[in-house]
Amino acid sequence: MTRASQTDLPAILKLQRLAFDSEAVSVGDLTIPPLTQTLEEIEAEFELRLFLKLEESGNLVASVRGHKDEVGWAHVGRLMVHPTRQGEGLGSNLMHEIEHELGPCRGFKIFTSAASTGNIRLYERLGYCVFAREKVGALEMVFLTKEGDEHESFDD
Numbered sequence: 615m616t617r618a619s620q621t622d623l624p625a626i627l628k629l630q631r632l633a634f635d636s637e638a639v640s641v642g643d644l645t646i647p648p649l650t651q652t653l654e655e656i657e658a659e660f661e662l663r664l665f666l667k668l669e670e671s672g673n674l675v676a677s678v679r680g681h682k683d684e685v686g687w688a689h690v691g692r693l694m695v696h697p698t699r700q701g702e703g704l705g706s707n708l709m710h711e712i713e714h715e716l717g718p719c720r721g722f723k724i725f726t727s728a729a730s731t732g733n734i735r736l737y738e739r740l741g742y743c744v745f746a747r748e749k750v751g752a753l754e755m756v757f758l759t760k761e762g763d764e765h766e767s768f769d770d
C-alpha cells in the first residue's frame with residue numbers, strides 16, 4: 615500500500631466507477647457522486663486529500679482517501695476494492711493504513727448510505743459508531759465516527 619500520485623488518478627477514477635456500481639444499484643441511484651465524478655474534479659480533490667492505493671502486478675486493486683481538518687478531525691472516504699477482490703480483508707487493511715497516515719487526530723469520520731448495511735457492519739467492526747443519520751436528496755446517509763489516539767499530540 616502506497617501513496618498515490620497524480621498520474622494514478624485516471625486508474626483510480628476507473629476503479630471508483632467499477633467498485634461503486636454495485637453501491638449505486640443497491641441504493642437505486644446511478645447518479646451517486648462516486649459515479650459522476652470527472653477527472654478534473656478528482657484532480658482538484660487530489661490537491662486537498664491524501665490518496666492511498668494498492669497495486670498488484672501493476673494493476674490497481676484498491677484505494678482510499680482522506681484529509682485532516684483544521685480542528686483535528688480526520689475525514690476518510692471513497693474506500694474501494696476491485697469487485698473481484700472484495701471480502702479478502704483489503705478494505706480493512708486500507709482503513710488501518712489511512713487512519714495511521716492521517717493520525718494523530720481527534721477522531722475519524724466516515725459516511726455511507728443507510729442501505730449499505732455491509733459497509734456499516736465493516737466500519738463498526740473497525741471501531742466506528744453511528745452518530746447521525748441524514749437525508750441527502752433521496753438517500754438516507756449514515757455518519758460514523760471513531761475516537762483518535764488522545765495520547766498523541768495534535769501539533770504535527
Ligand SMILES: CC(C)(COP(=O)(O)OP(=O)(O)OC[C@H]1O[C@@H](n2cnc3c(N)ncnc32)[C@H](O)[C@@H]1OP(=O)(O)O)[C@@H](O)C(=O)NCCC(=O)NCCS
Pocket residue numbers: 633634636637692693694695696699700701702703704705706707725726727730731732733734735736
Ligand atoms: C466496502 C468495500 C471497500 C469493503 O472492502 P473489502 O476488501 O471487501 O472489505 P473486507 O474484506 O476488509 O471486509 C469485508 C466486509 O466488508 C463489508 N462489505 C461491504 N460490501 C462488501 C462486498 N461487496 N463484498 C464483501 N464485503 C463487503 C462487509 O461488512 C464484509 O464483512 P462480512 O463478511 O461480515 O459481510 C468493498 O466492498 C467495496 O469496494 N465496495 C464498493 C464501494 C463502497 O461501497 N465503498 C464504501 C463507501 S463508504
